[in-house]
Amino acid sequence: MEAIISTTDLRKQFPSRRGPVEAVRGVSIEVGQGEIFGFLGPNGAGKTTTLRMLTTLLPIDSGRALVAGLDVARKPKQVRQRIGYVSQLGGADELATGRENLILQGRLYGGDRVSVTSRAKLLMEILDLNEFADRRVKTYSGGQRRRLDVALGIVHEPEVLFLDEPSTGLDPQNRANLWEHVRSLRSRGTTIFLTTHYLEEADTLCDRIMIMDHGRIVAEGTPRDLKRQVSGDSVLLSLHDEDGALARARLLISAQPYVRELTTDGDQLRLYIEDGSAALPGLLRLLDAEGITLKSISLSEPTLDDVFLHQTGHSLRDAGAGTTETAA
Amino acid sequence: MKTLRDIGLLFQRYTMQMLRNPVWLFVGFSSPVLYLALFTPMLKHIAPSLGVRGGGVLEIFLPGILCLLAFASGSGMGFNTIFELQAGVVERFRVTPASRFAILIGPILSGLMMMVVFDAVVVAIAVGVGFQMHWLGLAALAVLLGLLAALTAAFSTATALVTKDISSFAAIINGINLPILLLAGVLLPISFGPLWMRVVAHFNPLYYAVQASRFLAAGSFGAPAVWQGFVVLASLCALVVFWATRVFRKAVA
Numbered sequence: 001m002e003a004i005i006s007t008t009d010l011r012k013q014f015p016s017r018r019g020p021v022e023a024v025r026g027v028s029i030e031v032g033q034g035e036i037f038g039f040l041g042p043n044g045a046g047k048t049t050t051l052r053m054l055t056t057l058l059p060i061d062s063g064r065a066l067v068a069g070l071d072v073a074r075k076p077k078q079v080r081q082r083i084g085y086v087s088q089l090g091g092a093d094e095l096a097t098g099r100e101n102l103i104l105q106g107r108l109y110g111g112d113r114v115s116v117t118s119r120a121k122l123l124m125e126i127l128d129l130n131e132f133a134d135r136r137v138k139t140y141s142g143g144q145r146r147r148l149d150v151a152l153g154i155v156h157e158p159e160v161l162f163l164d165e166p167s168t169g170l171d172p173q174n175r176a177n178l179w180e181h182v183r184s185l186r187s188r189g190t191t192i193f194l195t196t197h198y199l200e201e202a203d204t205l206c207d208r209i210m211i212m213d214h215g216r217i218v219a220e221g222t223p224r225d226l227k228r229q230v231s232g233d234s235v236l237l238s239l240h241d242e243d244g245a246l247a248r249a250r251l252l253i254s255a256q257p258y259v260r261e262l263t264t265d266g267d268q269l270r271l272y273i274e275d276g277s278a279a280l281p282g283l284l285r286l287l288d289a290e291g292i293t294l295k296s297i298s299l300s301e302p303t304l305d306d307v308f309l310h311q312t313g314h315s316l317r318d319a320g321a322g323t324t325e326t327a328a
Numbered sequence: 329m330k331t332l333r334d335i336g337l338l339f340q341r342y343t344m345q346m347l348r349n350p351v352w353l354f355v356g357f358s359s360p361v362l363y364l365a366l367f368t369p370m371l372k373h374i375a376p377s378l379g380v381r382g383g384g385v386l387e388i389f390l391p392g393i394l395c396l397l398a399f400a401s402g403s404g405m406g407f408n409t410i411f412e413l414q415a416g417v418v419e420r421f422r423v424t425p426a427s428r429f430a431i432l433i434g435p436i437l438s439g440l441m442m443m444v445v446f447d448a449v450v451v452a453i454a455v456g457v458g459f460q461m462h463w464l465g466l467a468a469l470a471v472l473l474g475l476l477a478a479l480t481a482a483f484s485t486a487t488a489l490v491t492k493d494i495s496s497f498a499a500i501i502n503g504i505n506l507p508i509l510l511l512a513g514v515l516l517p518i519s520f521g522p523l524w525m526r527v528v529a530h531f532n533p534l535y536y537a538v539q540a541s542r543f544l545a546a547g548s549f550g551a552p553a554v555w556q557g558f559v560v561l562a563s564l565c566a567l568v569v570f571w572a573t574r575v576f577r578k579a580v581a
Contacts (some may be wrong), residue, residue: 055423059578077425085423089416093341095348107337108424110330152420 005031010063025215038206046215047195084153109156143174163194218311233276338434391541402480406488462547469544475561486572
C-alpha cells in the first residue's frame with residue numbers, strides 16, 4: 001500500500017501561562033492511499049492539532065510531514081490544492097445558499113464558473129442535498145449542514161479528505177448516513193483521515209486507527225487487531241454444578257492452550273480467549289464429551305474502550321468527560 | 329492574475345453577505361445621518377467663535393464626520409472577523425489555496441465600497457443644507473478616506489485574529505479607539521485645544537487624516553497638511569496590511 005500521508009516525529013507546543021504545553025509529542029503516521037484512517041482519543045489528546053498541522057493551518061514545530069507526496073511545511077500551497085478539510089465548525093456561509101457556497105469554494109480552488117457549477121450540482125446529488133440546494137444554509141438541519149460541509153471539502157476532488165470530528169452533534173441516524181457517504185467517497189478513491197472521540201465511529205467506519213492520548217500515539221492497527229491485542233474475547237459460561245462439574249470444567253478449560261485467563265464466580269466461569277468465535281465450538285464439544293451441561297453461554301468482544309484503558313490506564317469516557325480543555 | 333481573481337471572489341461574497349443582512353446597512357447609514365441631524369444644529373450657535381459664517385460650520389464638521397465614519401467602519405471589521413473565526417469560515421478559506429492577501433483585502437475593499445456609498449449620501453444631505461461642494465477635493469478626499477478605512481480595517485481584522493475572542497478584542501479596540509478619536513479633532517478642530525493636546529495629536533494618525541480632509545473638502549490642495557496626510561496614511565496602511573497578511577498566513581488555533 002502506497003502511503004499518501006506520512007509523518008515523522010511531529011511535534012507542537014503552545015505557550016500558556018504555566019509555561020509551554022506540549023500538544024503533540026512525536027507523532028509518526030503512515031496512511032495508505034484509499035484508507036479510512038481514524039484518530040481516536042479524548043478531547044485535548046492532540047488530534048485536532050495534528051490535523052491542523054497536516055492541513056497547513058498550523059506551523060509545524062519540528063518533525064516532517066508529507067501529504068500527497070509533498071512536504072507540508074515547504075509547499076503549503078500545493079498541499080492545499082490536493083487536500084480537503086472539514087473542520088468541527090464547518091464554516092459554511094449561513095446567509096448564502098448551499099449552491100452558492102459550493103460555487104464560491106470551487107472557484108477559490110481555481111475552478112472556472114462552468115465546471116464548478118456542474119461539480120456543485122453533482123455533489124448535491126451525491127450528498128442528497130438537491131432539495132435544499134437553493135435554500136440558505138441558515139435553514140439547514142444538522143445533518144444537512146454536515147453533508148454540505150463535506151461537499152465543501154471535496155469540491156475540488158482532493159486526494160485526501162480530512163474530517164475533524166465529523167459526526168459531533170449528529171443523531172445516530174444522521175451519523176450512520178454520514179458514514180455511508182464517507183464510505184462511498186472512499187470507494188471513489190479518496191483517502192479519508194478523520195478524528196473522533198466516538199468508539200463506535202472508529203470501530204465501524206475506519207479501516208485502521210491510531211489511539212492518541214496526551215499528544216502521543218499509544219496504539220495503532222485495525223480496530224479488530226487492536227481489540228484482539230487487549231485480552232481476546234471474554235466468554236462467560238454458567239453451568240449446573242453437579243458431581244463436581246465446575247471443578248472438572250475448570251481443569252479441562254485451563255488445559256486448553258488458547259485460554260489466556262480463567263476466573264470463577266459462583267457457578268460461572270469467565271475465560272479470556274484469543275478468538276472467541278473460532279474457539280467456542282471446540283470448547284463446547286469438549287465440555288459435552290465430559291458430560292458437563294451448560295445453563296448459558298455468552299461471548300463478548302472487547303471494545304476499543306478496553307483497548308484505550310489497557311494502553312493508557314484510563315477509560316476514554318472518563319478522559320473525555322474530565323477535560324474542559326478544548327481541542328486546539 | 330490569481331490574486332486579483334481571489335480578491336474579486338471574496339469581495340463579491342462579502343458584499344452579498346452585507347446586502348443580505350440589512351441591519352448592517354441600517355447601522356451604516358444611520359450613524360452619520362444622526363451626527364448631521366443631532367450635532368450640526370448645535371454648531372450653528374458656536375459658529376462665530378469658530379471664525380466661520382453660519383453655513384460654513386459644515387466645512388469644518390463634515391470632513392470630520394467622514395473621517396469618523398471611515399475610522400468606525402474600518403475598526404468594526406474585526407467583529408465580523410471574530411464571528412467568522414468562531415463559525416469556522418476563516419479556517420475554511422485558509423485551507424484553500426486562495427491568496428492570504430486576498431482573504432484579508434477582499435472584505436476590506438467591499439467595506440470601502442459601501443463606505444463610499446454612505447459618504448455620498450451624507451455629502452448629498454450636507455449639500456442640501458448649505459455645504460459647498462468641491463468635486464476634485466472630494467474625489468481626493470475619497471482616496472484619503474479609503475486609506476484610512478483600509479488601515480483601520482486591516483488593523484482590526486488582524487487584532488481579531490490574534491485575540492480570537494470577542495471580549496478581549498472589544499476591550500482592545502474600544503480602549504484604542506476612544507483616545508484616538510478624542511485626540512484627532514474629529515468633531516472640533518484640535519487647534520482649539522491647549523498646547524499639550526496639539527503636540528500629542530501629532531502622534532495620532534487619525535489627526536493627519538482629519539487635518540488633510542478639512543483642506544481637501546474645501547478644495548485646497550496646496551496646504552502641507554494634505555501631502556502629510558497622504559504620506560502618513562499610505563505608509564501606515566501599507567505597513568498594517570503587510571502585518572495583517574502575515575497574521576492570516578500564520579494564524580494560530
